[in-house]
Amino acid sequence: MLQFKLVLLGDSSVGKSSIVHRFVKDSFDEFRESTIGAAFLSQTVKLEKHQDVTIKFEIWDTAGQERYKSLAPMYYRNANAALIVYDVTQPGSLVKAQSWVxxxxxxxxxxxxxxxxVGNKLDLCEADSSVRQVEIDDAQTYAQEQHLLFHEVSAKTGAGIAKIFQEMGEKVYERKTAESAASAATQPRKTLNVELQRPSTNDSTSCCA
Structure with a gap:
């Protein structure tokens, strides 16, 4: 089974931990406490586009408080994938996510x-459209310009959560497969050295002796 490191980044209270717990445990806690430092979880994903391929995400959920920001490089170093989370109901949340990107x-x-x-708390907008502070078109346009994947989700209802990790799993797997193929193609081919045995001129049984 292939293992990939995934890190979640974003400001405090955008719902990073809620997204992870919905994905890993299919649960939601309305009063979840803020993460201190970072939390580690893991979950497997069976890929839809690649039959019989299952990958394992090793997930680092980082704290969003400013005092922990200096620790972030320790967690995103050597990562294969990253979720940058913002809150669709908070003005300025997308700008802060862009700084993480x-x-x-x-x-x-x-x-x-x-x-x-990832724009989280979509359920609040569906209940009352007036609470939306980050327009989906603005976020989507930015993601396209930066060549990012993009989703709006609700950790509370679970809407869109599985799709995030499925798509990221596909992309990471395809990228690593392509890298492995490219690496193999650049390896020098081994030449097979075959020496034909010739009759020895010192052989007394030779006809020319």
Whole structure:
């Protein structure tokens, strides 16, 4: 089974932990306490596009409080995938998510990382459209410009959660498979050295002796 490291980044209270717990445990806690430092969870995903392929995500859920921000590089280092989460009901939340995207691209590079921009708390907008503070078109346009995956979800209802990790799993697997194929293609071919045995001129049984 292939294992991939996935990190969640975003400001406090955007719902990173709720997204992870909905994915891993299919549960939601309205009064979940803020993460301190980081939390580790894992979950497997059976890919839909690639039959018989199951991958395991090793998930680091980082704290969003400013005092823990300096610890983030320790968790996103060597990551294969990242979820950048913002709150669709909070003005300025997308801007803060964009700063995480810029940091990742600067420190890690998007060539080695599958990044998904995720707008959480969609259920609040569906109940009352006036609470939306981040327009989906703005977030989607930014994601397209930066070549990011993009989803709006609700950790509370579970809407869209499984689709995030399914799509990220597909992208990470395809990228790693392509890298392995490219690496194999650049390896020098081994030449087979075959020496034909010739009759020895010192052989007394030779006709020419």
């Amino acid at each position: 810029e940091e990742l691209k600067h420190k890690v590079g998007d060539q080695d990382l599958v990044i998904c921009l």
